[in-house]
Amino acid sequence: MTQEYAYEERPRRRGRKVLVTLVVLLLVLGGLLVVADRVAAGVAERAITDQVRQEVAKQGAQSSPPSVEVGGFPFLTQVLDGRYERISIGMTDVRASVQGDAVTLPKLDVDARNVTASLDTIRSGQGEVVAETVNGTGTISYESLAALLDREGLTLGERDGRLAVTAPVNILGQRLTVNGTADVTVGEQGEVALRFKDLAAEGLPNVPLARTLLNNYAQSISIDVPLPDLPFQLAVREVRPLPEGLAVTADAKNVPINAAT
Known part of the structure; x- marks a missing residue:
């Protein structure tokens, strides 16, 4: 009986070892595929970063080095398909001159969706990388706006x-x-319209001339602020005040997100 029992246990143990080995190999292979996938995504992100830097320079603007993240997993299947779920681009300290004055966007985030690029384009760097939709959100510093109004102490x-x-x-x-x-509000040409109304001043003399002078001051600081050309053909749709600055929302469709080669 003892010999028969030992004979039966040996194949079972051998089968378990084979199963464990297969599981380990699959885990290792899966890990290697994930690493390879992320390495390929990293290469693409660096290439797109260079393209974005060129695109910003073409607009006559400056910014800190952009950050790029290619979304969607796995990345390699997106390469073979020639279609990418999302490419996120972040830029800080975006600066441009508007009619001789400096306008600063401390932060500009761009989200490109449904991006198409052939495998040959990715491999050679030639050809267009086109996004079906591009959405941008940024802020204009209040300091930049105050400088444009050019009033001491404002x-x-x-x-x-x-x-x-x-x-x-x-x-x-x-x-x-x-x-x-x-x-x-946003004007027809994408400019930001500032219209100051109902200004008040404690201690204002209660005479018509004083009120007229205050109204004149309100009109003098009510201006249209032309924004710099945003990258990726982004058109401003909405502007609203936030504690950190004037928030700008922009969008575009069917846009090349790489510089012309």
């Missing part, structure tokens, strides 16, 4: 979801502090 910020202004003003020989808010 500061801008957000108050209850609106663009707020505080500034010292001389009215009828008195130094007063003006406070108020502005309507912010």
